[in-house]
Each structure stands twice: as structure tokens, then as C-alpha cells.
Amino acid sequence: MAEKNKLSLISMSGDFDKVIAVFTLASGAAAVGYEVNIFFTFWGLNSIKKETGRRFLGSGLMARFFNFLLGGRKNLPLSRLNFGGLSPILMTGMMRGKNVATLEELFDASKALGVNFYACEMAMHVLGLTKEDFIPEVKDVLGVASFLDLSKGGQVLFI
Amino acid sequence: MSTLNLDITKERCPMTFVKVKLALEKLEAGDILEVLLTEGEPLQNVPKTAADQGYLILETTLVKDSIYKVVIQK
Numbered sequence: 001m002a003e004k005n006k007l008s009l010i011s012m013s014g015d016f017d018k019v020i021a022v023f024t025l026a027s028g029a030a031a032v033g034y035e036v037n038i039f040f041t042f043w044g045l046n047s048i049k050k051e052t053g054r055r056f057l058g059s060g061l062m063a064r065f066f067n068f069l070l071g072g073r074k075n076l077p078l079s080r081l082n083f084g085g086l087s088p089i090l091m092t093g094m095m096r097g098k099n100v101a102t103l104e105e106l107f108d109a110s111k112a113l114g115v116n117f118y119a120c121e122m123a124m125h126v127l128g129l130t131k132e133d134f135i136p137e138v139k140d141v142l143g144v145a146s147f148l149d150l151s152k153g154g155q156v157l158f159i
Numbered sequence: 160m161s162t163l164n165l166d167i168t169k170e171r172c173p174m175t176f177v178k179v180k181l182a183l184e185k186l187e188a189g190d191i192l193e194v195l196l197t198e199g200e201p202l203q204n205v206p207k208t209a210a211d212q213g214y215l216i217l218e219t220t221l222v223k224d225s226i227y228k229v230v231i232q233k
Contacts, residue, residue, distance in 0.1 A: 028173030
């Protein structure tokens with residue numbers, strides 16, 4: 001068999017629609033035999049928090065407020081026409097109605113197919129978060145140099 | 160040797176081949192997976208991506224209208 005294909009995604013946005021794109025590509029690529037790495041940074045970190053709702057996480061007053069306002073995977077806003085958080089709920093309903101996988105299904109499939117999750121050390125530092133604030137599937141905390149190293153020789157996408 | 164059935168006729172990309180891959184992972188070598196799928200993207204890609212990963216496509220048959228059965232051996 002030829003050398004394994006590889007896809008590395010940089011998940012920067014915490015927007016519901018863009019996070020769906022991240023996990024659609026990740027689960028799809030993993031299902032066709034790709035090695036898949038996702039490097040979560042800044043708002044992307046919201047989708048791998050253990051707490052899926054709004055919680056005062058992190059160290060420092062500002063960081064705790066930021067993390068409360070940002071919330072977790074169940075609070076992600078739509079990038080357009082969010083309507084105070086109503087749109088992601090409506091969109092999930094529309095997706096279910098049309099038999100399109102929801103964010104949670106894509107997220108679970110990505111985990112089940114062994115997609116590698118990594119968290120950005122610098123963004124975690126800014127937001128006062130530690131590895132314990134994330135789901136146990138997060139393999140490691142990395143910086144740019146390590147990400148470049150593990151994505152070398154494959155395709156890289158920034159979302 | 161066991162046979163598992165999987166209906167992905169109502170699924171959309173990427174869950175079509177995601178569900179096939181998850182089902183294949185559960186099987187032992189030599190087991191059979193019978194997949195019901197629709198023509199178009201699933202019919203083009205499910206057998207191809209399974210074959211690319213070293214699984215054996217035993218048959219592809221038209222069941223009715225635009226529904227096909229693809230038999231894959233692990």
C-alpha cells in the first residue's frame with residue numbers, strides 16, 4: 001500500500017458552521033484512510049472543552065469571563081445570522097430533518113475514527129486554560145514548530 | 160465468518176463512508192459487510208475508498224430503482 005495520506009487542519013474559528021466544516025473534513029478523511037490531525041487554536045479551542053456549555057473556566061478574572069462568554073461546543077454561534085444563538089439550534093434541526101450529520105455526530109465520528117486532536121499552547125496560555133479543561137482525546141499541547149513537524153508531507157487547511 | 164448489513168441510503172456525505180468505515184472496523188478479517196446505498200456520490204465513492212484501503216469488493220448489484228447493494232469483505 002502507498003504511503004498514508006495525511007490531512008492537518010488548523011481550527012481557529014469557533015463559529016458553528018466553520019467547526020462543522022472542520023469535523024466534516026476530519027471524519028470524511030479519516031474514513032477514507034487518511035491520518036488526520038486537528039490543531040485547535042483560539043476560538044477553535046471552544047469545541048474541545050470538556051464543558052460544552054458556558055462555564056467560568058481558566059485562571060485570571062479576564063480569562064474566566066472570556067471563557068464564560070465563549071462557552072463550549074453547544075454554544076458555538078453561526079458566523080452569520082446568529083440571532084442570539086437561535087440559528088445554530090434551527091440549523092441543527094434542519095440538518096437532522098435532511099439526514100445530514102449534526103455537529104455532535106461528526107464530532108463523535110471523528111473521535112471514533114481516531115482523528116488526532118492537538119491544542120495550541122499559546123492560545124491556551126492567553127485564555128488561562130490547561131489540558132484538563134479539554135476532552136481526554138486531546139493528545140497533546142503543541143506549538144507552531146511541532147505542528148509543522150507533524151503536518152509535514154500532507155495537506156494543511158486553515159479554517 | 161459473519162455478515163453485517165448496513166443501510167446508508169438515507170445518509171449524506173461524509174456519513175455515507177464514515178458509517179461504512181466504522182462498520183468495517185468492527186468486523187474481523189474475512190467477515191462480510193453488505194451495504195445498501197444510492198447511486199451518485201455513495202456508489203462512486205464507497206466501493207472505491209474501501210478498495211483503496213485494502214478491503215475486497217465482492218459484488219455490486221442493482222437492487223431496485225437507484226438502490227445498489229455493495230458486498231465488501233474485510
